[in-house]
Amino acid sequence: MPSSGLVPILTATVVAFAIAVGALELALTIQEPAQVAYHAVKVPVILGVMSRCPDAHLCETVFDQVLHQVSDKVVLQLSFIGTPNASEPDFGVTCMHGPEECAGNVHELCAMKYAPQTQWWEFVQCQNFQGRGHVGLPDTAFKCANSANIDWEESGVGDCAGLDGSGKGDEGVKLLQESVKNSQLIGIKKSCTIIINGKQVCIHDGTWYDCENGHTVKDFVRQIDEEYQKLNSDDTEV
Numbered sequence: 437m438p439s440s441g442l443v444p445i446l447t448a449t450v451v452a453f454a455i456a457v458g459a460l461e462l463a464l465t466i467q468e469p470a471q472v473a474y475h476a477v478k479v480p481v482i483l484g485v486m487s488r489c490p491d492a493h494l495c496e497t498v499f500d501q502v503l504h505q506v507s508d509k510v511v512l513q514l515s516f517i518g519t520p521n522a523s524e525p526d527f528g529v530t531c532m533h534g535p536e537e538c539a540g541n542v543h544e545l546c547a548m549k550y551a552p553q554t555q556w557w558e559f560v561q562c563q564n565f566q567g568r569g570h571v572g573l574p575d576t577a578f579k580c581a582n583s584a585n586i587d588w589e590e591s592g593v594g595d596c597a598g599l600d601g602s603g604k605g606d607e608g609v610k611l612l613q614e615s616v617k618n619s620q621l622i623g624i625k626k627s628c629t630i631i632i633n634g635k636q637v638c639i640h641d642g643t644w645y646d647c648e649n650g651h652t653v654k655d656f657v658r659q660i661d662e663e664y665q666k667l668n669s670d671d672t673e674v
């Protein structure tokens with residue numbers, strides 16, 4: 437038989453242990469979301485576009501609403517459509533809507549490279565909002581950089597695209613040529629083509645087609661959520 441003094445000591449030990457375990461569990465619970473966020477893999481989304489194309493503007497308007505819901509789950513990229521052409525003196529690429537479109541593509545590619553996603557996306561939305569005839573013009577680029585809080589001269593965007601806003605900066609022209617080749621490589625032929633996690637899911641060219649899983653904001657959000665779940669399910673987590 438234990439002496440009467442041992443019972444309170446045992447009880448105190450058990451209580452202390454329970455408190456310690458509880459604290460540890462609490463600590464783990466608090467830590468978990470941070471770990472998940474740290475390891476989370478974002479869903480690559482590619483829009484195959486041309487900067488003066490009405491179909492591209494339509495897709496980008498739809499995706500602006502998509503991003504409002506899932507921006508933290510997405511790595512967005514624009515891939516430009518054009519024809520490599522050594523006879524083109526300024527860009528080495530023929531753009532369907534003329535050299536101004538090539539310049540507009542360069543502005544957007546340089547913004548993509550040197551500004552965070554929320555800012556370059558705002559820059560693209562602003563360019564579209566000016567109207568197709570203004571995309572690619574220096575004043576449009578300056579104005580939209582300003583409204584997207586991008587410092588044209590200090591951010592690297594201006595150096596890339598040409599400080600004069602011409603879109604003929606060496607780096608930007610190279611980015612355009614690479615982007616056009618990349619679009620061909622991954623099979624993008626139409627503006628606008630939507631690719632979610634490597635799979636072409638929809639095209640808008642005059643009208644929506646090849647959109648097996650729908651073409652509304654809700655449909656794109658759902659498909660992104662599904663891919664995000666797949667990419668971040670337990671068995672793929674490190």
Ligand SMILES: *[C@@H]1O[C@H](CO)[C@@H](O)[C@H](O)[C@H]1NC(C)=O
Binds near residue numbers: 521522525530
């Ligand atoms: C290549 O560029 C030249 C010069 O602008 C143009 O005349 C020609 O039509 C272009 N070729 C193609 C295939 O776009």
